[in-house]
Amino acid sequence: MKNTKLIILLVLAALIALFFAFDLQQYLSLAELKARQADFNSYYQDNPLQTLGLFFGLYILVTALSLPGAAIMTLAAGALFGLATGLVLVSFASSIGATLAFLVSRYLFQDAVQSRFGNQLGAFNRGVERDGAFYLFTLRLVPLFPFFMINLLMGLTPIKARTFYWVSQVGMLAGTAVFVNAGTQLGQLESLSGILSPAILTSFVLLGIFPLLARKLIDIVKQRRALNHFEKPAQYDYNLVAIGAGAGGLVSTYIGAAVKARVALIEKHRMGGDCLNTGCVPSKALIRSAQRVHDMREAGEVGIEGVTPEVDFERVLESVQDIIRKVEPHDSVERYSGLGVECISGTARVISPYEVEVNGERLTTRNIVIATGARPLVPEVPGLEDIPYYTSDTIWELRSHPGRLLVLGGGPIGCELSQAFARLGADVTQVLRGERLMPREDTDAVAVVAQHFEKDGIQVLTGHDMRHFETSDGQHRLICDHRGEEVAIQFDTLLLALGRTPNARGLGLEEIGVQLDKRGALQVDEYLRSNIPNIYGVGDVTGGYQFTHTAAHQAWYAAVNALFGRFRSFRVDNRVIPWCTFTAPEVARVGLNEQEATAQQVPFEVTRFHMKELDRAITEREEAGFVKVLTVPGKDRILGVTIVGAHAGELIAEYVQAMKQGLGLNKILGTIHIYPTMSEANKYAAGEWKRAHSPQKLLQWVGRYHRWMRGNQTPAKSQPAPSEKPASR
Structure with a gap:
């Protein structure tokens, strides 16, 4: 068996190699077709059956070996034999050739592929057994992939050979007719002026719109197929x-x-759903209260002494409900x-x-x-059912001081609520299974937030895998495994922030x-x-x-x-989706960040501007963070932006619009930004990119021009390098 497969594989490889070695593809071109059309027609008149048989066999061979040229041969069939004869020849030859390629692929590779990847392909195989004929028909009617790939890949699936043949025969018929018809018009072309004839133009229009019409037909068939076993009302409410x-x-x-x-x-x-009642609105109201407490504690930095806030948790949480009630009429x-x-x-x-x-x-x-x-998401952890716990939906029912608050989860929800409650006076411990907070963000962005968490007194425990909960003598404990060591964490209040289902x-x-x-x-x-x-x-x-x-x-x-949708449907545009984690400082992002671009092997350049260089950030005492822009190497096209800093969620909007509208950093640099504002950080980031990509050779010539204009032919004295900080405004 193995020897037979090897021999077949070698024969096929030899045939394909010979095809390219002797440059036989030169004969499968429109230029060669037109050049030899008269000779071919003469031979066809003298030997009709022999000519048809040779063409039929050659087409089968080209298709079976997956050689380039099938499309040209389809056009040639129309040009040489006319629409009816050409259509019959190509329709059967293409289906037979495709089936031969399918059978060879199945014989050589199916067993090996299924034995190695059978578990992963189980659902796919079941789908092919159930709907393989319809799936193949759509691929034949709407050629999203080259037909030779379809032939070879379908050979690896459980679809039956006879099903493959008749579906291919029917599915390719419409497209074949369009191509053969175009060939008949090309065959009648005598000069370049004939390209403008109505028949030629109509044929090429059909070639262009056929895939669109076929796709629309497939959509209609799919819809009817999905709905045909449901009774349709005579009228609708x-x-x-x-x-x-x-x-x-x-x-x-x-x-x-x-x-x-x-x-x-x-x-x-x-x-209003979660956003109004348990999500965005209450969490941002709580964060604002926490920020006010933090500002009061830090007031000494600006010469305001004796400010010691006393936090009434009940009133704070009631004020959150007041905010919800104010927003409620909108929804x-x-x-x-x-x-x-x-x-x-x-x-x-x-x-x-x-x-x-x-x-x-x-x-x-x-x-x-x-x-x-x-x-x-509520995890299945032993002992959790005996512990009273809160989630992001229920934490707003809290009215008393949480004491020692244990937060499980290091995503946006866990981070926002951890910092807010810590600033309001809770003793917060945040437990993560992973090695860092906010794993979807870049490490440099997370490092800035982690520094502020430390200042706010949050204990972040990374690499802690939950084992079970226990309660004894009125004390709640979470038992974790930390690198093989058992760790017990005591708490009074538990908040689950492990994602959403x-x-x-x-x-x-x-x-x-x-x-x-x-x-x-x-x-x-x-x-x-x-x-x-x-x-x-x-x-x-x-x-x-x-x-x-x-x-x-x-x-x-x-x-x-x-x-x-019956007139026109729109694909949802998810190319530019921004988001923000509302910690202090905020972390906002749109497009790719460094870790995603690296994982996806997308080439990129990085440009940074640090908030500590921005006048408004200095005056606001919000100097932590940066603007980081990823661009296409050598170009100003934006691949993604991460902003860490105060009001990052507001600042990111300019980059969202730029990416949506296809604007690069040069456009942002050329836009006037009010001074002094945080939004200037976007302009200065663009300026950093421009400075790094300045045309040095051209600038040398410009320098020579200016020396010449001064009447000074000697080299100019070296000037100090420009400061990294933007010039005074």
Whole structure:
């Protein structure tokens, strides 16, 4: 068996090598076709069957060996034999050749690939067995990949050979007809002026638009296939129903109502979702209170003595609720009802792609948007069930001093709340399994934050793996493993900040066949459609960027695609997604950082500007941090930006716009920034890039010009190097 496979492989390699060694591809070109067309036509007239047979065999050989030239031969078939004969020849020859390549690939490689990667390919194999014919048909009809790759790769899958043949025969027929027809027009071309003939132009237009039409047809077939076993209502109550009244649900229904669609918004708890009630709004209110306490403690630095703040935890947390109540009207039922959104309070369940049940009533709708967000992750750790604990959802119920606060998790939520409570007087210990805070950020950014955590009295324990919780004599303890050593951490209050889990289960989605991933996140495509095309997902429930502004951003695409997708659909634009961790100093980012660019092997240059060189930062006594810009080597195109410092979340916006609009650092440098402001840091970072990329040779000639203008032909005296700090303003 092994010897047979080796012989076949060597024969194939020899044939392919001979093809290139003798430069046979020169005969498979349009120029060669036109040059020999008259001779070929004469030979065809004298030997029709022999000519057809030779062409048929050659086409099969070229396709079976995956040689370049099949597209040219398809055009040649039209030019030499006409549309009908050429189409029949190419249709069968291409399918036979493709099947031969498929069989050879299967014989030589399938066993080895499946035995080595069988576990990883299990789900894929099952999908091919179930939907392989349809998947292959889409690849044949819409040529996203070269056909020779499809032939070889499909040979490694469990799809049956006869299925592969007939699907290829049918799937390639339309595209083959378009190419053969173009060939018939090229065959009639007598001079360059003939290129402008209506027939030639029409043929090339067909070549250009065929993939678009084929893709549209595939989309229609997929949609009907996904929905054909559900009963479609004769009429609908709504054009769109959104489940979840966080940012995703609010924005999608707002847009729907704005374009005069009838929309409903279902929320089982509170309008505004996590952001308003337990996330962004309360956490930033708490951080502001903590900042005021910190400022009072540091007032001695500016000559204000005798300021010793006393923190009343109950009043602080009540003030947070006051802020929520002030923001609440922006997301209220009253406001959205006034905008034309029908707001329904209750627990929703999706019965079918067209029906949502709430409060015992079934609502019919053309489209559904799932915007149910996520919930805090609660780990399965022995003893945790016996310990009272808080999460980012429930910490706002706290009204007394937390005492020794143990925070589990080193991500944005854990870091923000750790620092806020530490500044309000809690004794905070933050425990991480990893080796540093905020693992998604660069080490230099994290180092600045870690220094401030140390000043704020936060004890950060890295490399501590949780084992179990225990309570004895009224004392709570977490037992961890730290590099093989058992460590006991005592605490009074426990806060879990270990990430969030999508809220996609329990909505009825799985029962109707909507696909969720291993984490339970709703799987959506680039148009935010699930595998059932009129059910969309936005925000945290999709498991991607878990930010309020991302959910709102996606909601626009979901609403527009749901309501107007039959005319045009828009791919969600996730190229430029910014985020900020609101510690002190803040850490804001957009695009790639150094560790991501390195991991992805993206070439980059780094430009830094330190806040300690910025006048406004000095006056504000906020000198910690920097602006770091990653650019394409030798160019000012921005790949990503990290800003560490006061108001970093505000400063990053200029770079977000620049990346979105394709503006480089030269444009930022040429933009007037008010003095003295923190935003000048962006301009000076651009100036650092410009200085590093100044044309030294040109400047030498400019220097000579200026000496000449002064009438001085001797070399100028050396000048001191310019200061790293920007000139005085």
